[in-house]
Amino acid sequence: MIILETLLFFGSIYALKMLIDAVSITISKEQTEVEEIMYTLVWAALLTICYHVIKAFSVYATEIQSAKVSEHLYAKIHEKAAALDYSFYESPEYFDVLQRAKESGYDRPHAVVVTLFDTLKQVLGLFAIASVIFSIDALLLPLLVACMLPTLFIRIYYSDKLNLLRLRHTALERQSGYFGSLLTSENSAKEVRLFGLGDHFMSRLVDIRKAIVGERLAISYRRTIKEVMATVLATFGFFACIAYVVWGSIKGLVTIGDIAVFLVIFPQVFNMMQGVTNGITVVYHNNIFVKSIFDLFDVKGTEKRTVETEVTIESEAPISLELDNVSFIYPHAAKPTLSGINLSFPEGKVVAIVGLNGAGKSTLIKLICKLYEPTQGNISLGNVSINSFPDRQYRRYISAVFQDFCRYNVSVLENISLGDISKPTHELNKVKSAAQRAGAHEFIESLSDGYDTIMGRIFENGNEVSIGQWQKIAIARALYSSSKFLVLDEATSALDAKSEQKFFQELKENLNGRGALVISHRHSTVRHADYIYVLSNGKIIESGTYEQLQYAGGEFASLFKKEFVQEF
Numbered sequence: 001m002i003i004l005e006t007l008l009f010f011g012s013i014y015a016l017k018m019l020i021d022a023v024s025i026t027i028s029k030e031q032t033e034v035e036e037i038m039y040t041l042v043w044a045a046l047l048t049i050c051y052h053v054i055k056a057f058s059v060y061a062t063e064i065q066s067a068k069v070s071e072h073l074y075a076k077i078h079e080k081a082a083a084l085d086y087s088f089y090e091s092p093e094y095f096d097v098l099q100r101a102k103e104s105g106y107d108r109p110h111a112v113v114v115t116l117f118d119t120l121k122q123v124l125g126l127f128a129i130a131s132v133i134f135s136i137d138a139l140l141l142p143l144l145v146a147c148m149l150p151t152l153f154i155r156i157y158y159s160d161k162l163n164l165l166r167l168r169h170t171a172l173e174r175q176s177g178y179f180g181s182l183l184t185s186e187n188s189a190k191e192v193r194l195f196g197l198g199d200h201f202m203s204r205l206v207d208i209r210k211a212i213v214g215e216r217l218a219i220s221y222r223r224t225i226k227e228v229m230a231t232v233l234a235t236f237g238f239f240a241c242i243a244y245v246v247w248g249s250i251k252g253l254v255t256i257g258d259i260a261v262f263l264v265i266f267p268q269v270f271n272m273m274q275g276v277t278n279g280i281t282v283v284y285h286n287n288i289f290v291k292s293i294f295d296l297f298d299v300k301g302t303e304k305r306t307v308e309t310e311v312t313i314e315s316e317a318p319i320s321l322e323l324d325n326v327s328f329i330y331p332h333a334a335k336p337t338l339s340g341i342n343l344s345f346p347e348g349k350v351v352a353i354v355g356l357n358g359a360g361k362s363t364l365i366k367l368i369c370k371l372y373e374p375t376q377g378n379i380s381l382g383n384v385s386i387n388s389f390p391d392r393q394y395r396r397y398i399s400a401v402f403q404d405f406c407r408y409n410v411s412v413l414e415n416i417s418l419g420d421i422s423k424p425t426h427e428l429n430k431v432k433s434a435a436q437r438a439g440a441h442e443f444i445e446s447l448s449d450g451y452d453t454i455m456g457r458i459f460e461n462g463n464e465v466s467i468g469q470w471q472k473i474a475i476a477r478a479l480y481s482s483s484k485f486l487v488l489d490e491a492t493s494a495l496d497a498k499s500e501q502k503f504f505q506e507l508k509e510n511l512n513g514r515g516a517l518v519i520s521h522r523h524s525t526v527r528h529a530d531y532i533y534v535l536s537n538g539k540i541i542e543s544g545t546y547e548q549l550q551y552a553g554g555e556f557a558s559l560f561k562k563e564f565v566q567e568f
């Protein structure tokens, strides 16, 4: 379409020149050649109409193309971010790459496509015009090109400078985004008001923004000065070309049609050359941003073996998840968080892990959920190393309620059924049963639309519920899955005492033969466990049944004695 559009443009210009020449011949011969004039006039009109029709459709085609490219890349960015290992969320460098890709995600590819087509059109148009100009005088063309080159070089030079600045500023941009979100998000709204932190965070935000914008504007200022100089130079050059052609017409070297056409197309050449220079600069500039997207696509997963073939666990008896001498050190951390952990987590049993803050309990859960690999030792499921399982298959065996569980702003039904998206969607009976076991059914029924109620306040008609009620939904989500093991990391911390007691009293029955790994600081929770491990500074220091540990009078007994007294 662009080629057709250019040919039509060139054709209409040429028909115009023929028309002027026909008119000037008529005047010089002092005889009227109406037929010839009408003929070229009709041609010029037809070509101009076709040119405008094709041009309109060409704009539409570009819109389709750019929308498709943008949507595709936008989807790919999110797909890539979701597919990367959890460990990437430990790395500030990854967040920088992700931030740059997200920044460039939607607008930049669109801008590249639109500008690319636009510039291509301008270049083809220039070729068409160049041939006309060439036919007037061969010297004009190189002169015109030379006029525009300094502007092009200056813009490319400063695009590079701005990009280097952008790379240097990514971390600052993230910081400013962070302080911005503290000022605007619901999560921080209460504390910001209560502690009067608004002005404090605002001044941090303003300082960062000043540093970012100040440097950027300083570069833009230097670029503007140089551009003005180059444009003045180019304009002198263009007017020198006009003088040259006018002089040629006085000498009788060019026809009236030629000079008329030159004067008609001259402003267009000027604009087109400006357009091409702008286009090349914009494509170059935006391409730097688009490169950020490909930098994200190039991020490789960790060195983990990727297993494709599913494993069959050959055991009729209940299986067990075993940790054998497992140690773990976080990337960039100085010392291990877990050392020499031996632990058994059998199907059908409730196992508890207790320990002080920072003992390594949540880290242990991350290893069990295969979000990290142990630095040493082995984790096996049904006597098969978990490294032999494809991630997807392994995670079908485990469901979890994390301390920082997700609050999905979708319907209650969807919220719970997200626990197992492989099940036929929205099996209301199974969802209800999970909600009943989590103690959530009653409050769900009291919501305006029951299980169809949209949760959270982000979307229209959303219903906010209490944190404890959100936690019950998260528990229902985990119970809805058909996994063989359930991990509960402080999963009942927001439940009222009555609900928590009921939940743990009925846990065994509600587990339907699954295993449950419970992390809790509460005595009332731990005492329901079949077996307890005590973790301290990343090591298991005691293990046994509740009675054995109380009797032993060690760390566990001293940890829970006080609370025991308080509770009763």
Ligand SMILES: Nc1ncnc2c1ncn2[C@@H]1O[C@H](COP(=O)(O)OP(=O)(O)OP(=O)(O)O)[C@@H](O)[C@H]1O
Pocket (backbone or CB within 6 Å): 090, 330, 331, 333, 337, 355, 356, 357, 358, 359, 360, 361, 362, 363, 364
């Ligand atoms: N992402 C991380 N990178 C580096 N070190 C970490 C990371 N997360 C936790 N740690 C370190 O590991 C230690 C154990 O943390 P973990 O969250 O496993 O403790 P926990 O026993 O679950 O504590 P709590 O009872 O407070 O939830 C912490 O002291 C912390 O220093």
